[in-house]
Amino acid sequence: MGGKSRKSGGVSKQLISRLTNANYSGGPVDNGAKSKSSKKEKKDDRKTGLGLLSD
Amino acid sequence: MTEKQDWGCYLTNMNRLGLVPNFYCSKAYLYACKATLLEVEGWWIVKDVPNDIIMLPPIPMDRKNVGEPLPDYPIDIIWSDTPGMSHEVLAGIIQGNCLEPHFLDWQYVYDPKNFLKLEGGQWHTLRKNIRHARNEYPELYLVPFQGYLNQIKKLVGDWIVERKDTIQDAETIAEYLIFNPPDKCEIRALVDIHGNVKGVLAWDYNWKYINFRYCITESLPYLNEYARYLFYVSEEILKDGRKVNDGGIVDTPGLEFFKDRMNPYSKTPIHSWRKKV
Numbered sequence: 001m002g003g004k005s006r007k008s009g010g011v012s013k014q015l016i017s018r019l020t021n022a023n024y025s026g027g028p029v030d031n032g033a034k035s036k037s038s039k040k041e042k043k044d045d046r047k048t049g050l051g052l053l054s055d
Numbered sequence: 056m057t058e059k060q061d062w063g064c065y066l067t068n069m070n071r072l073g074l075v076p077n078f079y080c081s082k083a084y085l086y087a088c089k090a091t092l093l094e095v096e097g098w099w100i101v102k103d104v105p106n107d108i109i110m111l112p113p114i115p116m117d118r119k120n121v122g123e124p125l126p127d128y129p130i131d132i133i134w135s136d137t138p139g140m141s142h143e144v145l146a147g148i149i150q151g152n153c154l155e156p157h158f159l160d161w162q163y164v165y166d167p168k169n170f171l172k173l174e175g176g177q178w179h180t181l182r183k184n185i186r187h188a189r190n191e192y193p194e195l196y197l198v199p200f201q202g203y204l205n206q207i208k209k210l211v212g213d214w215i216v217e218r219k220d221t222i223q224d225a226e227t228i229a230e231y232l233i234f235n236p237p238d239k240c241e242i243r244a245l246v247d248i249h250g251n252v253k254g255v256l257a258w259d260y261n262w263k264y265i266n267f268r269y270c271i272t273e274s275l276p277y278l279n280e281y282a283r284y285l286f287y288v289s290e291e292i293l294k295d296g297r298k299v300n301d302g303g304i305v306d307t308p309g310l311e312f313f314k315d316r317m318n319p320y321s322k323t324p325i326h327s328w329r330k331k332v
Contacts, residue, residue, distance in 0.1 A: 003079060003084070003223065003224045003302065004159065004223050004224060004303070005223040005224045005225075006103055006110075006134055007106055010220050010221065010222065010225070011216070011218075011220075011222060011225040012225075012226070015215070015225060015226055015229055016216060016219060018229075018234075019212040019215065019233070020216075022212075022233075024209055024212030025209070025212035025215070025216040026216070
């Protein structure tokens with residue numbers, strides 16, 4: 001799944017701003033659940049061998 | 056030369072010519088990444104205009120031009136070739152542009168029927184992980200996304216930002232799942248019994264494959280693997296009858312290991328064509 005970038009990888013500042021300004025990133029989600037911390041994700045990566053490989 | 060955004064012309068002609076599509080060949084994906092279809096002297100060219108990149112192999116509108124070279128049209132890059140067009144044929148089409156193939160990514164294709172039983176040693180790890188997942192998350196369901204839009208957008212937005220330095224094709228992901236979902240795609244939310252969204256899955260189609268475009272989940276043990284499994288054994292995927300194009304590994308060795316372990320029906324290299332140095 002997912003595709004490769006046709007230009008260099010990473011996210012543009014414009015997209016970050018767009019997501020943040022629309023409240024699609026940062027802060028709690030509507031149902032009150034918090035997003036997972038990066039520390040937790042790294043632990044999960046090791047445990048499953050898959051972790052963040054969602055693409 | 057004319058420009059439009061009706062990629063159906065390109066995809067239909069590809070089918071007529073008997074070419075096997077790659078992962079980027081769907082109306083939904085080409086819409087989300089804002090590709091443009093050019094008509095150049097009897098040939099179709101799909102282009103990422105802002106980046107000046109030809110995304111797919113040029114193909115002739117008329118079958119009688121198969122094997123002929125593309126009329127004079129300068130090309131610096133063809134982003135992705137297709138498994139159905141040999142290097143010799145593509146080199147013949149773009150002769151004069153001095154391009155050569157470079158590995159871009161793998162293309163994994165799976166047969167959904169193979170996920171039904173998970174029997175045998177080759178399925179050992181997946182079978183074990185699915186069992187763990189069922190114990191951890193006994194009640195998770197794939198449901199239509201409409202009632203969960205805000206949660207989905209938040210999940211995907213956070214997922215993108217958390218990977219801002221390494222993620223690939225982020226703009227297309229954001230268009231597809233947040234800002235402007237294509238008409239020609241399917242999006243499902245992975246929810247628990249309390250209505251909390253734990254993941255989002257999206258796919259689209261071409262005449263040959265179901266393209267499993269995105270599987271984004273919370274980073275919990277076994278959850279992503281389980282979400283993929285639920286997709287493969289869902290009634291709508293099994294009934295469809297087409298095999299599933301699960302794309303590549305986007306430069307992630309761990310993902311290659313994972314996808315190999317899921318026993319692909321086929322694993323084919325896809326190449327970019329760039330100027331010879």
